[in-house]
Amino acid sequence: METKKLTLKVFRFNSDTDYLPRYMTYEMEVSNGEVVLDILNRIKWEIDGSFSYRRSCRHGICGSCSIKVNGKAVLSCKENVFDLVKIFGEELILEPQDKSRAIKDMVIDKSNFWTKYDAIKPYLIAKIDENPKSENIVSKEDAEKLEEADYCIECGNCFYACPAVGVNEDYLGPASLVKAYRFNADVRDEAKIERLEITNKLGFGIWDCVKCYECAEVCPKEINPIDKITKLHNQTFEEEMAEDNVATRHAVGFKNSIKKHGILDEGELVKYSEGLFGTLKHMPEAIAMFRKGKIVLPWNMPKSKNLDEIQKLIKSSSTSEFKGK
Ligand code: SF4
Ligand code: SF4
Ligand code: FES
Structure with a gap:
């Protein structure tokens, strides 16, 4: 088993007691099989029990463990530490997804992410028979229209890495636009126009993406949000809803x-x-x-x-x- 001695500079902040954050430095021997979440656990279990971060499933499903390492958004239970050492060297800086929203250490107030998410009606809207005689089966071909948009775990990596979100607090951001595409592409859904009216708004929706591809870079589920945003552009033109701007x-x-x-x-x-x-x-x-x-x-x-x-x-x-x- 290969090991390396790493220097970890860790963002520490308690919004209840601290005026400013500080960085604590920890030295740690890390082995090649460890992921970032192992490091977070070891800081808490071996060094300082007051260290706070979010995690639950440890299998890349719950989307709760995202942080930034040397500025790169990572899902900590999937990101191998040695892979990061190859990019950044043996000094790693661990920070929350958005330092300005830190509540305690790696835990941030994610309400801006969820508010945007909620805004696009992220659920199936359809008149349904409440007592159906059989299942409402979606064909394989129709299910494929959702593409990978259905795999989103709402980790927020794309949202907190998006430069358009950074400069425009109204912009919906990549994750909610992925979700808008996911339900617009669902053959059972009847609210495509309603959602396009939301995502078509200038200063707020799909036209404010600057096409930097950062969201595609940082998505742990390889969803490629920019591709879904482009599909929403197409849907907007197809439905003849594109304003002249x-x-x-x-x-x-x-x-x-x-x-x-x-x-x-x-x-x-x-x-x-x-x-x-x-x-x-x-x-x-x-x-x-x-x-x-x-x-x-x-x-x-x-x-x-x-x-x-x-x-x-x-x-x-x-x-x-x-x-x-
Ligand atoms: S491609 Fe668009 S949505 Fe994705 S990170 Fe860049 S600006 Fe944000
Ligand atoms: S699109 Fe990818 S990066 Fe963005 S919230 Fe979903 S899983 Fe995370
Ligand atoms: S702990 Fe659930 S996705 Fe990492």
Whole structure:
């Protein structure tokens, strides 16, 4: 069995008694089979019984044990310590998911996560026969439409790692949008439009995702929330609910550019999304990009050699039309 001596810098804070948090340093011999939760347990059982953290199942099911290690969101009962040492070295910093919401040590007030979650009606809404004569069986094909969205354990890793949540406290965040997709994709559900009305709101819903893919990186269930957010974009266009605004014009402008050239024309995309006045604001970046060869003058824009094929694909799959157009 391989072991390593690690230095652990651990966030400690008690909101009842402390004005500011502090970091305690513990040295610990850790073996290659141990996960982060083993370390948390050993701090509590071997060093300081007052150390607090959440855990329950130890099997990656209850979603309660998430923390951050050197800034990386991890589900502590699944994350092997040696894998983290490979990335960060032998000094690990253990912190709660969101330090500004710490109640005690690793335990945070997760109410902002649950409020957002609740907002999208995360349950099946349907008129049901309360005394059915047989089971209401969902076919395998229909069940597959939920994709992995059904595997979410509400750990909050994606929510507390999302930069859009960090700057906009109204943004619903990836976990609740995954759940909105999960129920919208359920053939028994009848509240898709109701949920899309919620997720379609600017400043609040799907159009505020900045597509950084951080949520996909940190999800322990490999759900890929950004993919579900993109599917909600599609549902919004399919239901002809997309308002004409800068975010939706960005999506439509992207399609228009690919349809015209087979490749993305960044300059045209900005002009379409933000208008002429908005484009002027971006002139310094545009000049820097032009100098580096990232954008070209409109009349020099090349076309893909497979443009015909690309246009056929767009025709058969595109849903990006605005409401009432
Ligand atoms: S891709 Fe969107 S939802 Fe995911 S972390 Fe980035 S901004 Fe948040
Ligand atoms: S989508 Fe993944 S990271 Fe986000 S709450 Fe669900 S399981 Fe956790
Ligand atoms: S203890 Fe339940 S998911 Fe980690």
